[in-house]
Amino acid sequence: MITGLNPRAELELDRFALDPYCKLYLPLWKLDGDSFLSKDAYGHLCSRSSVPYWTPQGWKFDGNDDYVDCGSGTSLDLRNISFTLEAWAKRDSIGTYDFIINQAEAAAANKNLQFGFMDYNKFTLAFYGNDLISPLAYTDTDWYLWVGRYDASNRSRKIFRDSVEVASDTAGTHYQGFAALTIGQRITIPPPNNFDGFIALVLIYSRALTPQEILEHYIVGKSLFG
Secondary structure: OOOOOOHHHHHHHHHHOOOOOEEEEEEHHHOOOOEEEOOOOOOOEEEEEOOOEEEOOEEEEEOOOOEEEOOOOHHHOOOOOOEEEEEEEEEOOOOOOEEEEEEOOOOOOOOOEEEEEEOOOEEEEEEOOEEEEEEEEOOOOOEEEEEEEEEOOOOEEEEEEOOEEEEEEEOOOOOOOOOOEEEOOOOOOOOOOOOEEEEEEEEEEOOOOOHHHHHHHHHHHHOOOO
């Protein structure tokens, strides 16, 4: 649970967003409204669809038709580059699909960038129809830091939960086009397959964070979330 009693931790999170490779910073527990600007250097205009609503723990998504649209600015184009996706999230109920980050490919709807729960509660990082899926199913409703990392130098993909690596592989072809990046939405399957629960923080970098950096992010975030 976010207590709001650790201003130093909040300042540390803001510092992480000063990284020149930070493409999106959404401290959702501090943001509200039908539309708002992201807190990174790009200031993406984000808008909510349906009625995900603000709480002191972040935005509550109903699992049906709630999501946040972050737009399709060129700074969110992650094709053929290294990137890291990071989110603090807590599921309210356990469904088959609970997607945190999704970015549709303009040319083929089944070849999205996907980050979240699928395949019966296993966590996935997928793009261009090629899934990296964690070996374990997660059926609890606690707060976790989820991280998906892609290193273009060797095409390696990794998934971390609370800074611990839980899955890795070598990726195939990267996705070739991109549309709007959304939070909480499962694009390729109609509702009710969106995220059901709370998303408190989303960070996206156009580089592969090191395990030590991921650990630092977890330690700082743990004092606010969980």
